[in-house]
Each structure stands twice: as C-alpha cells, then as structure tokens.
Amino acid sequence: MRELNVRPCLQADKIEEYMRAWQKRAPDLCKVYEIGKSGGYPIMVAEMTDSSIPDCEKERAILTAQHTMEISGVNTIFSVGNYLLSGDAQAQEILRKQKIILLPCANMFSYAKQDAAYQFKNEAGIDEYAAFNDDLEVDAEKAPAAYALKQLIDKFRPELLIDAHGMWNAGTGCMEVTGAYSFANLNYCYDRSFNDTMNAAAAKAGYAVFSEDAQQSLRAMIPLSQQETYRDRFRMGAPKMLAGVYAYIKYHTLAINMEVGIEESGVLRIIEALRLGCQPLWATQDGGYPVQVIRSHICSDSILCGGKNAAERRQSRLELWNQSRDIGHAILAPEIHGLQGFLVSLNTEKALSAIGRGGAYSLQAFFDGLEKTGMDLSEVRSLYNNIEQKCWVECTWKNDGKRVQLSHGLKMRLALPFIDAEPKRVLLNGKILSKGEYSMFRKGNFTYVEIQTSDNPDDLLLAVVEYEHKPVSYGIIEY
Incomplete structure (x- = not known):
C-alpha cells in the first residue's frame, strides 16, 4: 500500500526563527514581528518593502494561508517571501512599488498538529477561515488567527488580499484554481482577465490550470433558484463570512482565494499578481490593482x-x-x-x-x-x-x-x-x-x-x- 506522508514543511517551532532570518538577511527590506498567539505559538508577520521609497507611493497586498493544515498553501506564502528577498529584478520592482504583508501561518494550532483531522479546527474547535460574523467582528479569544488577519486588514486597508489553500500530503494534488470556489459567492475578482493572467503564468511553466467552465453558472439570486428542480443549475455558495468578504465590504479590496496543488504553481500565480500591481492595468492610467x-x-x-x-x-x-x-x-x-x-x-x-x-x-x-x-x-x-x-x-x-x-x-x-x-x-x-x-x-x-x-x-x-x-x-x- 502506498503511504502518503505530510509534505515537507517547516516545523511549527521553527517558523519564528525562519521568518526572523528574513529580517537579518535584508533589514532594509523586511520587518518581522509577532501579532498574536495560537496553540501556544507566536503568530508571525513579515512586512516587505523597499524602505528607501516613501510609503505614500505604494500599493499594499496581504498574502496569507488561512487553512494552515493545507500545507501547500503555507509553503507557497513562505516561498513568495523567499522570492521577494532574492534580489531578482522583478522582486525589486515589486518592493519599490508595494508593501507586501505576509501572514504565512496564522492558525499555528492546526499547523502544529500535522494531521488532516485538524484541517478546519483550532484550539476552540472552530474553523477560523469562517470566523468573521455578520457584524464584521471576530472573537479574539476563540479565533486568534482570524483576529490577527483582521488586525492586518484594518491596519493596512490593502488593495489586494490573496489566501492560498491546498493539500497536506506529499504525492497528492488538487485542481489548481484562482479566485474560485468559496463561500458567499467569492468567485471572481473585479477584472476576470486579472485572474486569467495569473493562471497563464502557471500554465506557461507547464502546470495544469482549471478552466473553471463549470463555475460560470448563474448566482442564486432569483426565486426560481430555490426550487428543488432547478437548484443544481445555480451557483449556491454558502452564507458564511470570510476575511476576503470582510476586506471587500470594508475596504473595496480585491480578494482572491486560490487552490495550490503544487507549490511552484501557486508561487508563479502570486508573483504574477504582484507584477500586475506594479503597472497600469486595462482601463486605468495609474499603476496598481484594479480597485480604483x-x-x-x-x-x-x-x-x-x-x-x-x-x-x-x-x-x-x-x-x-x-x-x-x-x-x-x-x-x-x-x-x-x-x-x-x-x-x-x-x-x-x-x-x-x-x-x-x-x-x-x-x-x-x-x-x-x-x-x-x-x-x-x-x-x-x-x-x-x-x-x-x-x-x-x-x-x-x-x-x-x-x-x-x-x-x-x-x-x-x-x-x-x-x-x-x-x-x-x-x-x-x-x-x-x-x-x-x-x-x-x-x-x-x-x-x-x-x-x-x-x-x-x-x-x-x-x-x-x-x-x-x-x-x-x-x-x-x-x-
């Protein structure tokens, strides 16, 4: 019988050391700090930007992986951090024009378990991914990871929020999708070609990208959609509040959820999104994300x-x-x-x-x-x-x-x-x-x-x- 082991990843007690090494390596580009606790571990944040450029000139992007037991998502965010400090010319331009906030592993409790049974749980037994309520609040004690992300969203009011999801075992995969399949009909971003360009970066490197044709269904907004005969012909979603929905409602943020089966595919898509944030897009003159x-x-x-x-x-x-x-x-x-x-x-x-x-x-x-x-x-x-x-x-x-x-x-x-x-x-x-x-x-x-x-x-x-x-x-x- 083939045994599927947990993917290679950082141990929970090594994450703080790994991220603080970023700051030691490039103190003018990276600041690392603790924003909370989860499962007895610190929740670590990294801010990456070229400090020689005034902040007033920069767009802001938050990159996170809320389901931390979905290790390919966490690995992807760590990998993007490594790329941004690599000295690559594109990475340097991104840091000149943007402030990138990385929250790679907020739900440390779930991550430390290294067990798929804890994919959607924290120490209080709740899924922090859907911990936002309809009053746009988060219980800081019961959902410390979601509260940490909320603090960052409120502080930075970002133009872009990307949440990477994925798989926990090596040798397993999932359909690579960008900006699709989530609660509250959080399917697509403001400009569909933004997602398409992200996907093209992964496809160019040989990764399979989901066509999403099955997701191009009507939203359940008319009475007919509630009839049993027709329910399966509509995109139902689920009535749950997410960080992406919160960021959109409060700050008109471009929120993208993505599934990552193979880490490099996720990294290429995120880097492409950050690259797009450095230039004037389709129907704008100013550089930045399509949230204007x-x-x-x-x-x-x-x-x-x-x-x-x-x-x-x-x-x-x-x-x-x-x-x-x-x-x-x-x-x-x-x-x-x-x-x-x-x-x-x-x-x-x-x-x-x-x-x-x-x-x-x-x-x-x-x-x-x-x-x-x-x-x-x-x-x-x-x-x-x-x-x-x-x-x-x-x-x-x-x-x-x-x-x-x-x-x-x-x-x-x-x-x-x-x-x-x-x-x-x-x-x-x-x-x-x-x-x-x-x-x-x-x-x-x-x-x-x-x-x-x-x-x-x-x-x-x-x-x-x-x-x-x-x-x-x-x-x-x-x-």
Missing part, C-alpha cells in the same frame, strides 16, 4: 477614486466606498456617437429636485432641470442643439442621503467607444476645460477621458465630451 473604479454604468462611464499617489487614492477609495449609498450617477441613453454625457450626484436631495429618479426626457428638459441648480449649460445646449430625440436618463440614486464628504475629490471617466476618438471639447458643469484639466488615454479600442475634480466638488457634476471619430457604417452587412 467605485461605480460604473455597464462598465463604460465610471466613478474612480481621486488622488495623486497610492495613499491618497486609498483614502479616496475608502471615502467613496463607505459613502456609496449616497453617490449616484446617470447617463443619457442611447449614447450619441460624437457626444458623451455623464452625471454624478453627491447630493441625492439636489439630484431628485433637478431631474427626479430618471426616465424619459427631452434633452432640453433634462438640461432645464440641471440649470435650476445654478449650472450654466449654454455651451452644452449648443452641442445638443440639433438633436431632437428623447433620451432615457438612467439613475442610480435611490435614497435621500446625506451630502457626500470627500477630501481628494473623485475622477469621472468617460469611455468613448472608438480607439481613434479625438476630443474637441470637454466640459464640466458647462465650463470648457483646458487640456491640462483632463487626461486622455487609449486602451482596448476605447478612448478614455478622465476628469479629476477638486477636493470638495460640487453636488452635481455633469461631464460632456464632444469628439470626432472615423465614420462607421450602420445597417445590414452583406457578404
């Missing part, structure tokens, strides 16, 4: 966090996220090629007074309502002067909320659906902006126009872009 968009209408015109550096964007992200109930936006539908308009509301009472809760309008009636708030829209009216069609104003404001308070303003991003679009005029609340008052970039066959507002913007913000583009053909295509 707070509100979007069908992924076109969007509200983004403001600020000049990573720290200001983080503060802005939290301000906007925590006041999202009181933020609204509207678009004029259908969109008119050559003209794009986007309205943001930071004062629901004023938005309701101006245009109500949306619906069918003539364009001029829509502008009449906004001018009651004091806007001068003469320039905007001239752009739409020869357009007679009615528009449908689609609004997101729902409650009579308080005035949104901001310290770094926000960005309004308008997505013009032509790669060759050339803005002629960009207006904010009727004022024509100079080229220095907005920015433009092209990605994915879109031309994006971004307007950074003042730190304390007006209650209602109407952005309009007049642009030119190459002629397109409409109608039936004959072949």
Whole structure:
C-alpha cells in the first residue's frame, strides 16, 4: 500500500526563527514581528518593502494561508517571501512599488498538529477561515488567527488580499484554481482577465490550470433558484463570512482565494499578481490593482477614486466606498456617437429636485432641470442643439442621503467607444476645460477621458465630451 506522508514543511517551532532570518538577511527590506498567539505559538508577520521609497507611493497586498493544515498553501506564502528577498529584478520592482504583508501561518494550532483531522479546527474547535460574523467582528479569544488577519486588514486597508489553500500530503494534488470556489459567492475578482493572467503564468511553466467552465453558472439570486428542480443549475455558495468578504465590504479590496496543488504553481500565480500591481492595468492610467473604479454604468462611464499617489487614492477609495449609498450617477441613453454625457450626484436631495429618479426626457428638459441648480449649460445646449430625440436618463440614486464628504475629490471617466476618438471639447458643469484639466488615454479600442475634480466638488457634476471619430457604417452587412 502506498503511504502518503505530510509534505515537507517547516516545523511549527521553527517558523519564528525562519521568518526572523528574513529580517537579518535584508533589514532594509523586511520587518518581522509577532501579532498574536495560537496553540501556544507566536503568530508571525513579515512586512516587505523597499524602505528607501516613501510609503505614500505604494500599493499594499496581504498574502496569507488561512487553512494552515493545507500545507501547500503555507509553503507557497513562505516561498513568495523567499522570492521577494532574492534580489531578482522583478522582486525589486515589486518592493519599490508595494508593501507586501505576509501572514504565512496564522492558525499555528492546526499547523502544529500535522494531521488532516485538524484541517478546519483550532484550539476552540472552530474553523477560523469562517470566523468573521455578520457584524464584521471576530472573537479574539476563540479565533486568534482570524483576529490577527483582521488586525492586518484594518491596519493596512490593502488593495489586494490573496489566501492560498491546498493539500497536506506529499504525492497528492488538487485542481489548481484562482479566485474560485468559496463561500458567499467569492468567485471572481473585479477584472476576470486579472485572474486569467495569473493562471497563464502557471500554465506557461507547464502546470495544469482549471478552466473553471463549470463555475460560470448563474448566482442564486432569483426565486426560481430555490426550487428543488432547478437548484443544481445555480451557483449556491454558502452564507458564511470570510476575511476576503470582510476586506471587500470594508475596504473595496480585491480578494482572491486560490487552490495550490503544487507549490511552484501557486508561487508563479502570486508573483504574477504582484507584477500586475506594479503597472497600469486595462482601463486605468495609474499603476496598481484594479480597485480604483467605485461605480460604473455597464462598465463604460465610471466613478474612480481621486488622488495623486497610492495613499491618497486609498483614502479616496475608502471615502467613496463607505459613502456609496449616497453617490449616484446617470447617463443619457442611447449614447450619441460624437457626444458623451455623464452625471454624478453627491447630493441625492439636489439630484431628485433637478431631474427626479430618471426616465424619459427631452434633452432640453433634462438640461432645464440641471440649470435650476445654478449650472450654466449654454455651451452644452449648443452641442445638443440639433438633436431632437428623447433620451432615457438612467439613475442610480435611490435614497435621500446625506451630502457626500470627500477630501481628494473623485475622477469621472468617460469611455468613448472608438480607439481613434479625438476630443474637441470637454466640459464640466458647462465650463470648457483646458487640456491640462483632463487626461486622455487609449486602451482596448476605447478612448478614455478622465476628469479629476477638486477636493470638495460640487453636488452635481455633469461631464460632456464632444469628439470626432472615423465614420462607421450602420445597417445590414452583406457578404
């Protein structure tokens, strides 16, 4: 009979020594400290970053392995720590642009048992992976490992949280998945291509990557999903709170759970995620993780966090996220090629007074309502002067909320659906902006126009872009 032994790994009483050796090896790059106790062992944390670069310029990522008896996950986080201190050029860039917080082995009780029977247990007999409650709290005495992770999430308010899971015995494996199969429908991150790029890094090295096609099912959000006949056709999830859900709810964090069958596959995927966090991603100009968009209408015109550096964007992200109930936006539908308009509301009472809760309008009636708030829209009216069609104003404001308070303003991003679009005029609340008052970039066959507002913007913000583009053909295509 083939015997499956526990995977090679650090002994529980050697973890502190191993991690403190990181700091001795690279004191300018690594700080190691104890954050709590589990099973009589210290819970150790490592912060890795290039201390010569101001923290305000850095994104933040927390890497952990909550099910510590799933040893391949723990080994993966330790291995990433070794890579970050290796002197590799990519590792150096990551540490220049980010602060990486590693919590490789929080549930030391479970880890020290080296027994799969303790995979989901701690000294209190509970699964710390699901120890967060619906009040967004953790019992520090009963769940010290989950509480340690919560402390780090609250302290750093990270852009990225990765939780590595996996296997305990050598010679065993699991389906390698990234960002899938977890409680509370924590399936996918904000930009699916982020996960796909992570997976591609492992696939390029020869590792099998799960296609996830069976997970692309509908979420159980409609009454039909509760009928026994159809339940198995929906993604049910489970009503449990996780650290990733907590980080998302509190801080708009990009939370990714991953299964690791072979450690190198997990390491390659995480390194790729950290690499992506160093560069401007798909529809952004600023470097960093895809957490900047707070509100979007069908992924076109969007509200983004403001600020000049990573720290200001983080503060802005939290301000906007925590006041999202009181933020609204509207678009004029259908969109008119050559003209794009986007309205943001930071004062629901004023938005309701101006245009109500949306619906069918003539364009001029829509502008009449906004001018009651004091806007001068003469320039905007001239752009739409020869357009007679009615528009449908689609609004997101729902409650009579308080005035949104901001310290770094926000960005309004308008997505013009032509790669060759050339803005002629960009207006904010009727004022024509100079080229220095907005920015433009092209990605994915879109031309994006971004307007950074003042730190304390007006209650209602109407952005309009007049642009030119190459002629397109409409109608039936004959072949």
